Amino acid sequence: MASIQLKKVKKIYPNGFQAIHGVDLDIKDGEFLVFVGPSGCAKSTLLRMIAGLESISDGEILIDGRCVNDELPKERGIAMVFQNYALYPHMSVYKNMAFSLRGNFTKEEIEKRVLDAAEKLELTQLLDRKPSQLSGGQCQRVALGRAIVRSPEVFLFDEPLSNLDAKLRVTMRLQLIELHNDLKKSGKNATMIYVTHDQVEAMTMGDRICVLNQGQIMQVDKPTELYHFPANKFVAEFIGSPPMNLWDAKIKGNELLIQKEVSITSNERLMGIIHNYQEEQVTFGIRPEDIKVLNFDRDLLTSPNHFTAKIKTIERMGNEDLLHCQIGNVVVLTRVATSLEWEPQLEEEIILVFDLDKVHLFDIKTEKNLGINK
Numbered sequence: 001m002a003s004i005q006l007k008k009v010k011k012i013y014p015n016g017f018q019a020i021h022g023v024d025l026d027i028k029d030g031e032f033l034v035f036v037g038p039s040g041c042a043k044s045t046l047l048r049m050i051a052g053l054e055s056i057s058d059g060e061i062l063i064d065g066r067c068v069n070d071e072l073p074k075e076r077g078i079a080m081v082f083q084n085y086a087l088y089p090h091m092s093v094y095k096n097m098a099f100s101l102r103g104n105f106t107k108e109e110i111e112k113r114v115l116d117a118a119e120k121l122e123l124t125q126l127l128d129r130k131p132s133q134l135s136g137g138q139c140q141r142v143a144l145g146r147a148i149v150r151s152p153e154v155f156l157f158d159e160p161l162s163n164l165d166a167k168l169r170v171t172m173r174l175q176l177i178e179l180h181n182d183l184k185k186s187g188k189n190a191t192m193i194y195v196t197h198d199q200v201e202a203m204t205m206g207d208r209i210c211v212l213n214q215g216q217i218m219q220v221d222k223p224t225e226l227y228h229f230p231a232n233k234f235v236a237e238f239i240g241s242p243p244m245n246l247w248d249a250k251i252k253g254n255e256l257l258i259q260k261e262v263s264i265t266s267n268e269r270l271m272g273i274i275h276n277y278q279e280e281q282v283t284f285g286i287r288p289e290d291i292k293v294l295n296f297d298r299d300l301l302t303s304p305n306h307f308t309a310k311i312k313t314i315e316r317m318g319n320e321d322l323l324h325c326q327i328g329n330v331v332v333l334t335r336v337a338t339s340l341e342w343e344p345q346l347e348e349e350i351i352l353v354f355d356l357d358k359v360h361l362f363d364i365k366t367e368k369n370l371g372i373n374k
């Protein structure tokens with residue numbers, strides 16, 4: 001059992017580059033937390049600082065209330081699983097898994113731990129093989145086994161699945177979630193921190209997700225909260241696939257003018273926000289599924305917020321079509337469930353209706369979501 005706190009943690013590398021700018025974070029005991037963000041945002045740096053593999057330039061890292069700034073990695077009760085497995089090539093699977101236990105436990109205890117972990121990870125039949133005789137997924141399971149045998153209170157994962165093919169990644173993802181749940185059930189609650197740049201992986205695995213950008217935390221929240229209530233434009237853009245539509249809009253009275261062909265008449269909720277922004281610009285965001293697609297009907301065009309659009313590109317996904325449409329010069333992404341009654345065609349004219357209850361407005365300068373307090 002272990003909670004982890006980061007207090008005003010900073011990292012300045014010896015060359016003077018500041019990778020982390022004062023991060024505060026509370027990770028709960030037994031939580032599965034994911035660090036996600038684009039390449040270079042300092043996910044690995046932060047993880048390595050928690051592991052003790054990277055020094056802390058300023059601030060404090062606490063594990064169960066104990067400051068670990070000056071503790072060695074092996075004193076922290078942490079096991080780390082890397083992307084490149086880091087297995088010993090000349091040792092069998094059994095020996096790879098037993099290696100870190102040597103000297104600390106009896107032979108019988110080591111055997112028990114290795115066999116238990118092997119069973120959990122379906123490696124029992126492979127214990128005599130060398131890493132070169134294993135598939136990528138099997139190597140990754142051995143790397144995981146090496147962490148499990150130590151019964152650490154904290155598991156740290158640095159993009160552990162990125163060398164695997166897409167299908168295996170999904171299988172391993174589930175195995176990790178199950179491992180976390182099984183440990184909880186057996187009373188050996190483990191705190192897990194998982195690094196990925198893949199927002200789908202982050203969303204499917206994390207109890208909570210910590211979105212990072214340029215060495216700063218953008219938002220820490222549950223997946224559904226992040227999706228529906230992004231704290232800022234960065235999170236809105238980064239989380240969700242296909243991505244949110246984002247346009248600059250000028251406020252004039254109760255109108256949000258995106259371009260002359262696309263002027264949105266605001267509802268009461270948006271009015272509450274835009275009255276402070278008269279004659280100024282905001283960023284207007286709406287997710288593709290929050291734009292309704294209707295068959296073309298001239299009569300409908302007299303209703304507010306109904307626009308004629310032309311379909312320019314179609315991505316057919318099977319269960320749904322992603323339609324890249326154009327209203328004047330504005331490109332709008334929408335998604336519609338497929339049906340046997342209507343198959344969208346290129347250059348077809350349709351009507352798009354924006355669901356104003358789902359619109360997000362962001363401050364142009366601070367990029368904060370003006371509709372929520374996070």
Ligand SMILES: Nc1ncnc2c1ncn2[C@@H]1O[C@H](COP(=O)(O)OP(=O)(O)OP(=O)(O)O)[C@@H](O)[C@H]1O
Binds near residue numbers: 015041045
């Ligand atoms: N030893 C170092 N010296 C100087 N700068 C470094 C060093 N290691 C990393 N950096 C820089 O710190 C920043 C964060 O790197 P880090 O590896 O933590 O990012 P990341 O989010 O894990 O990236 P990726 O997803 O590409 O692995 C990057 O700009 C990187 O160039």
